[in-house]
Amino acid sequence: xxxxxxxxxxxxxxxxxxxxxxxDVIAREPMEDGRKVLALTFxxxxxxRLDDRLTAVPGLARRYECTTLDSFAARxxxxxxxxxxxxxxxxxxxxxxxxxxxxxxxxxxxxxxVLWVKASHPILIxxxxxxxxxxxLDVVRHLSAELTTLIAADEFQCLDPxxxxxxxxxxxxxxxxxxRLERTMRTxxxxxxxxxxxxxxxxxxxxxxGFSFRATANAPLAxxxxxxxxxxxxxxxxxxxxxxxxxxxxxxxxxxxxxxATRGGNGPYRIPWEQAEAKVVDSxxxxxxxxxxxxxxxxxxxxxxxxxxALYGEISNWLNRLIRTRRDVAISRQxxxxxxxxxCANRAKFQRSSDLGYKAMSVHRAKNREFxxxxxxxxxxxxxxxxxKRRLLYNAVTRAKEECLVLVQxxxxxxxxxxxx
Numbered sequence: 001x002x003x004x005x006x007x008x009x010x011x012x013x014x015x016x017x018x019x020x021x022x023x024d025v026i027a028r029e030p031m032e033d034g035r036k037v038l039a040l041t042f043x044x045x046x047x048x049r050l051d052d053r054l055t056a057v058p059g060l061a062r063r064y065e066c067t068t069l070d071s072f073a074a075r076x077x078x079x080x081x082x083x084x085x086x087x088x089x090x091x092x093x094x095x096x097x098x099x100x101x102x103x104x105x106x107x108x109x110x111x112x113x114v115l116w117v118k119a120s121h122p123i124l125i126x127x128x129x130x131x132x133x134x135x136x137l138d139v140v141r142h143l144s145a146e147l148t149t150l151i152a153a154d155e156f157q158c159l160d161p162x163x164x165x166x167x168x169x170x171x172x173x174x175x176x177x178x179x180r181l182e183r184t185m186r187t188x189x190x191x192x193x194x195x196x197x198x199x200x201x202x203x204x205x206x207x208x209x210g211f212s213f214r215a216t217a218n219a220p221l222a223x224x225x226x227x228x229x230x231x232x233x234x235x236x237x238x239x240x241x242x243x244x245x246x247x248x249x250x251x252x253x254x255x256x257x258x259x260x261a262t263r264g265g266n267g268p269y270r271i272p273w274e275q276a277e278a279k280v281v282d283s284x285x286x287x288x289x290x291x292x293x294x295x296x297x298x299x300x301x302x303x304x305x306x307x308x309x310a311l312y313g314e315i316s317n318w319l320n321r322l323i324r325t326r327r328d329v330a331i332s333r334q335x336x337x338x339x340x341x342x343x344c345a346n347r348a349k350f351q352r353s354s355d356l357g358y359k360a361m362s363v364h365r366a367k368n369r370e371f372x373x374x375x376x377x378x379x380x381x382x383x384x385x386x387x388x389k390r391r392l393l394y395n396a397v398t399r400a401k402e403e404c405l406v407l408v409q410x411x412x413x414x415x416x417x418x419x420x421x
Contacts (some may be wrong), residue, residue, distance in 0.1 A: 002149065003144050004179070005172050006152045009200065010399075012182070013181055014153075017179065025123060035122055037065070037123045038117070038123065038124050039065065039066040039067075039125040039126075039127070040124070041066075042070075046368055047066055047067060065121070069101070069139060070101065073100050073104035073136075076107055089107065101133070105135055105138035109142060114147075123148045124149045124150070125151075126140055126150070126152070127368075128152065129172065130153040130155050130158040130168055131168075133163065153168060153172055187402070189210035191206070192400055196398050202390065205418070205419050205420075211397070212405055217409065226241065227261070227267035228266050231265075231269075234372070238355055238356060238372045239271075239357075240399055241360040242377070243360075243362065244379070247379065248379075249380070249409050254360050258270045270358070273361065274359055274365050284311070284340055285337055285341075290302045299315070300315060300316060300319060315340070318339055355369055366395065367395055370400075372400070378393070380413065
């Protein structure tokens with residue numbers, strides 16, 4: 001068993017070291033024809049970013065498969081369903097990700113199942129392993145018994161309170177080949193480095209060139225700060241507006257900045273919100289108006305009303321296949337919803353992301369990304385204990401390479417964590 005771990009703070013080069021080590025491994029032991037590196041992440045956004053990095057690995061020549069761990073677990077369950085039934089592990093629905101991973105992990109306790117994976121994928125890459133639940137970790141642990149496994153993680157960047165104590169981090173701490181990266185490579189701005197260190201250690205935050213925070217009691221005031229920041233410092237560079245709570249305050253700030261100019265003539269600046277795939281799907285489904293059971297033509301009309309020509313085309317093809325294979329076709333609302341979810345899931349697998357321009361997003365979506373400038377919108381509604389708030393702000397601040405401005409809705413918050421301890 002070979003498990004190599006890289007850990008360190010945000011911007012310390014964990015993914016870079018993963019790719020460098022992978023290049024060394026395949027140079028030392030070239031893969032046979034038909035075999036590929038297996039790269040797994042928890043979320044689709046992380047998967048797309050890891051895919052971008054893998055394309056540049058010397059000697060790899062696209063001989064890799066990059067997917068989410070949940071998708072790979074579902075593949076194992078489908079392939080070995082008869083064994084799962086025989087062993088009474090259960091038959092999970094693919095949309096029940098935790099249960100699917102539990103059954104996949106149980107199947108991987110059988111060595112021949114792991115060897116089936118190894119026959120195609122002798123090397124395993126895991127990025128952001130701190131986000132793995134116990135069931136997902138079990139999948140990785142069983143695979144690592146036979147596959148050469150390279151892992152990157154930072155426990156402090158885990159934002160799920162349910163993963164404390166962190167099962168993945170406890171296992172990673174036991175690995176002998178564990179490289180701890182101490183130096184931050186993303187930025188050399190002293191105040192940004194100091195802010196990151198203070199948040200990790202629970203110290204009071206200090207303002208300096210490149211890092212500051214301001215009390216902005218209402219959305220119009222915060223929008224003025226945001227627009228002035230763009231007008232005075234950001235133009236021609238990348239910007240992320242990041243918030244731990246994407247609701248009234250954050251949404252209003254971005255909307256006002258996009259529709260009004262400041263007294264100094266800065267703006268308006270349109271900053272689109274990035275949405276999680278699940279929210280995109282829920283929004284689509286909420287706009288599809290059909291009865292519990294309907295005809296193919298009525299279902300197609302409901303999809304046409306969305307104005308999404310690509311989705312309309314795929315739904316049309318699906319309905320045509322149904323009509324060709326069945327004499328009488330009745331379309332239930334559940335059938336239509338499941339098909340829309342499947343189409344959107346396939347889109348997410350191949351959709352490319354870009355960090356160019358101006359973007360607004362949640363802290364969770366900002367993870368493992370970098371921008372020249374970051375403006376953090378910190379609403380009064382930000383919840384969690386002191387440690388959770390430190391983790392949230394850390395994940396936002398450390399996205400910045402040049403400057404970060406934090407706009408705090410409630411003045412009283414500046415006298416409490418994560419600003420003061």
